Amino acid sequence: MFEAPAPATVDRMLAAQQHAAAQLGLRATGRRVWGYRGRTLPSAAGPHWLRVVCAEAGTEGGKLWDGPYASHTLPASVPRPDLLHVRDWSAETHAYRAELYAFAPDPIVSPRPALDEDPDLPETWWKEMAAALDVLADVPPPTNREAVREEYLRRVIPEFTGHQVDGVTWTTAHGDLHWANISCGPHILDWEGWGRAPYGYDAATLYMYALPVPETSARTRTELAHILDRPEPAPAC
Incomplete structure (x- = not known):
């Protein structure tokens, strides 16, 4: 890398x-x-x-x-x-x-974090990835591991969006979910920075790294919609 x-x-x-x-x-x-x-x-x-x-x-x-x-x-x-x-x-x-x-039995999806072309992943891949993110989000956030710092969110979100951060639903996340950290299995690689992050952080990160390839970004937005479209915020915990 x-x-x-x-x-x-x-x-x-x-x-x-x-x-x-x-x-x-x-x-x-x-x-x-x-x-x-x-x-x-x-x-x-x-x-x-x-x-x-x-x-x-x-x-x-x-x-x-x-x-x-x-x-x-x-x-x-x-x-x-x-x-x-x-x-x-x-x-x-x-x-x-x-x-x-x-050794993961399947190759990584991309040699770089951001996509250069559509990997044309099958429906089973998307279902397994969505299920894995759901399971991970259900793990109680570890108190000794932060994937994303709250003070960072409260500083940069208003800076770049003009919106203030209200309640945050904290869950467990991989923290660096890009296309070079996922295999075609899928297997999720490189767990150095996992820990506490806002709900949906992994799905949003994967979506952002797909933006250079419109067909894959649209597919990501559709397949992970149950995460990305979650309507609340829930109260902070």
């Missing part, structure tokens, strides 16, 4: 990836998929998917660090690759976590 970081970071993360793969009895063979500033390095490893994340020593932990691991407390009916192993270690100035996942 991002360009390769500085050479020193590349070397350090590749060494961490090789260490993690060796500890798990695997070999990382897939293409490199760099995260922001080289913070993460996922790739295929045999029949699995190996994700390595780093932080400066002493700063590991928190929402992004623990998000993928914590997401596996969510209902199994929210489709995502199974997390098989987690290993933590430290080396010199950095701490690392390796997460080994079952």
